[in-house]
Amino acid sequence: MKIDVIKLDGKKAGSVELGDDVFGLEPRADILHRVVRWQRNGAQAGTHKVKTRSEVSYSTKKIYRQKGTGGARHGSRRAPIFRKGGIYKGPTPRSHAFDLPKKVRRLGLKLALSAKAKSGSIVVIDQAQSSGKTSELAKQVKNLGWRRALVIDGSSLNDTFVKAVQNIEGLDVLPSIGANVYDILKRDTLVITKAGVEALEARLR
Numbered sequence: 001m002k003i004d005v006i007k008l009d010g011k012k013a014g015s016v017e018l019g020d021d022v023f024g025l026e027p028r029a030d031i032l033h034r035v036v037r038w039q040r041n042g043a044q045a046g047t048h049k050v051k052t053r054s055e056v057s058y059s060t061k062k063i064y065r066q067k068g069t070g071g072a073r074h075g076s077r078r079a080p081i082f083r084k085g086g087i088y089k090g091p092t093p094r095s096h097a098f099d100l101p102k103k104v105r106r107l108g109l110k111l112a113l114s115a116k117a118k119s120g121s122i123v124v125i126d127q128a129q130s131s132g133k134t135s136e137l138a139k140q141v142k143n144l145g146w147r148r149a150l151v152i153d154g155s156s157l158n159d160t161f162v163k164a165v166q167n168i169e170g171l172d173v174l175p176s177i178g179a180n181v182y183d184i185l186k187r188d189t190l191v192i193t194k195a196g197v198e199a200l201e202a203r204l205r
Helices: 029-043 102-118 134-144 159-165 181-185 194-204
Strands: 002-006 012-017 122-125 149-152 171-174 189-193
Touching (some): 029 102, 029 181, 122 194, 134 159, 159 171, 189 194
Parallel strands (some): 002 122, 149 189
């Protein structure tokens, strides 16, 4: 797949060939769903916690006498049946992460890139560099029509470009090693540098 390369000012800068084995696959919703679930579950804190009856602060004295009340024979105010008592089988801190084979993760990233390519939402730029001024970069982004975009660069990022991107709403930048399915799919436009294309193809082949 051949695609034009542009500069941040909108001028053409040649073209680049996108490999069909990375950018030309037929998207599969089931694989994308599995990888996104794996990512989001791994990112979940899992710090939810309630107090059990052994952790609730209450007296251990027997509530009332065992017999003669005409009611149930309770021995502790901390029982789950009472208000402010301990919670029975409530959530406890745990990890929500689960294992996913590397080949499925790799395939998921390929399918995410292919889905963007198929929908025409991929833009290839010459390089992601800026003077560091947010206003200048914001104007260029507006002229290019990028509203919710993810920029993927090569193995390293340009410091001044990253600094300029930080204050632009809807624009994020990642190195090629940080490219992931969730961030790619949730953006309207995927912007990749020439170095990023080479790095992704090397990583996924």
